[in-house]
Amino acid sequence: MDKKMTFCEECREDVTYFTESISMTGILKGEEYRFTGKKAICPECAAEVYVAQIEDENLKAMYDAYRQKNGIISHEKILEIPQKYNIGKRPLSLLLGWGEMTFTRYCDGDMPTKQYSDVLQRIYEEPLFYLSLLEENKGNLKSQIAYEKSKRTTVELLGGQKTAVSKVDEVISYLLFRCEDITPLALQKALYYIQGFYYAFMEIFLFTEDCEAWVHGPVYREIYNRYSSYRFDPIESSDEFDVSVFTDEEKAIIDSVIQNFCCYSGKILERFTHAEMPWIKTRGDLSAEANSNRIISKDVIGEYFTAVKQKYNMLTPNDIENYAQVMFSRSTID
Numbered sequence: 001m002d003k004k005m006t007f008c009e010e011c012r013e014d015v016t017y018f019t020e021s022i023s024m025t026g027i028l029k030g031e032e033y034r035f036t037g038k039k040a041i042c043p044e045c046a047a048e049v050y051v052a053q054i055e056d057e058n059l060k061a062m063y064d065a066y067r068q069k070n071g072i073i074s075h076e077k078i079l080e081i082p083q084k085y086n087i088g089k090r091p092l093s094l095l096l097g098w099g100e101m102t103f104t105r106y107c108d109g110d111m112p113t114k115q116y117s118d119v120l121q122r123i124y125e126e127p128l129f130y131l132s133l134l135e136e137n138k139g140n141l142k143s144q145i146a147y148e149k150s151k152r153t154t155v156e157l158l159g160g161q162k163t164a165v166s167k168v169d170e171v172i173s174y175l176l177f178r179c180e181d182i183t184p185l186a187l188q189k190a191l192y193y194i195q196g197f198y199y200a201f202m203e204i205f206l207f208t209e210d211c212e213a214w215v216h217g218p219v220y221r222e223i224y225n226r227y228s229s230y231r232f233d234p235i236e237s238s239d240e241f242d243v244s245v246f247t248d249e250e251k252a253i254i255d256s257v258i259q260n261f262c263c264y265s266g267k268i269l270e271r272f273t274h275a276e277m278p279w280i281k282t283r284g285d286l287s288a289e290a291n292s293n294r295i296i297s298k299d300v301i302g303e304y305f306t307a308v309k310q311k312y313n314m315l316t317p318n319d320i321e322n323y324a325q326v327m328f329s330r331s332t333i334d
């Protein structure tokens with residue numbers, strides 16, 4: 001059957017319809033969305049006729065409008081991800097710690113939540129981020145071959161582009177831009193809290209680097225080396241920063257940590273971290289002055305800050321304030 005044919009209820013016969021673009025509105029999750037849709041028209045009587053395929057296209061156009069307005073990754077990009085990284089839909093889902101069929105459903109057109117969408121968006125845009133997920137979660141995959149295939153493709157992909165500035169470097173640049181007198185010690189603590197609270201709110205880590213449980217609290221070693229010449233002095237600040245590198249969520253969480261933690265000295269922040277489970281647990285039975293390069297595992301950091309978020313009923317990143325105040329009042333008691 002010619003796909004341009006449909007039955008006209010008025011004429012009571014099959015007709016060759018034509019289409020017109022029209023502005024349409026639809027309601028999704030209680031909000032109205034305006035989009036350009038199509039309607040099929042009978043050339044004999046000019047009545048609108050029903051064509052299943054056009055209904056589907058209109059529905060898709062409405063969902064596209066919803067995605068655009070709410071910052072949800074497009075369906076096209078979702079479909080590109082498995083090809084880009086040479087990984088199956090189910091393995092990708094498992095890699096992300098999602099239900100095995102979750103990603104497949106998104107490929108079939110289901111709308112991801114904002115949170116899942118943000119992960120997919122970042123995977124789509126940052127091969128480095130994908131590679132770090134692949135390395136970290138390869139244990140979730142059922143086949144070693146799937147891991148190796150995907151890794152090879154991703155490494156090739158990365159070879160073809162300039163190494164992107166890593167997320168942690170962007171966060172550091174922003175901290176140096178926003179905070180006038182941040183010392184290397186305070187910088188370390190700020191990164192730690194940003195990493196922890198970002199996880200608590202978004203359920204993924206903002207950067208891949210691991211920190212170690214040093215005598216003076218959690219330390220990102222490579223970053224320590226980078227700024228060690230400043231010793232106890234503030235690191236030179238920068239005059240310019242393009243905040244568009246961050247998503248709204250990233251910026252909200254970083255800003256809240258700056259406001260609620262970076263107002264304290266590095267020494268006070270060190271006391272905060274000494275009272276927190278991830279550092280204590282990782283140090284274990286080490287004496288207070290013992291050097292250590294033990295990594296504070298991301299699992300422990302994630303678990304701790306997720307529990308803090310729950311305990312303090314944090315709904316938005318601004319609510320980090322309560323935790324910072326409690327930590328400060330405790331740190332002054334002894």
Ligand SMILES: [Zn+2]
Nearest residue numbers: 008011042045
């Ligand atoms: Zn007709």
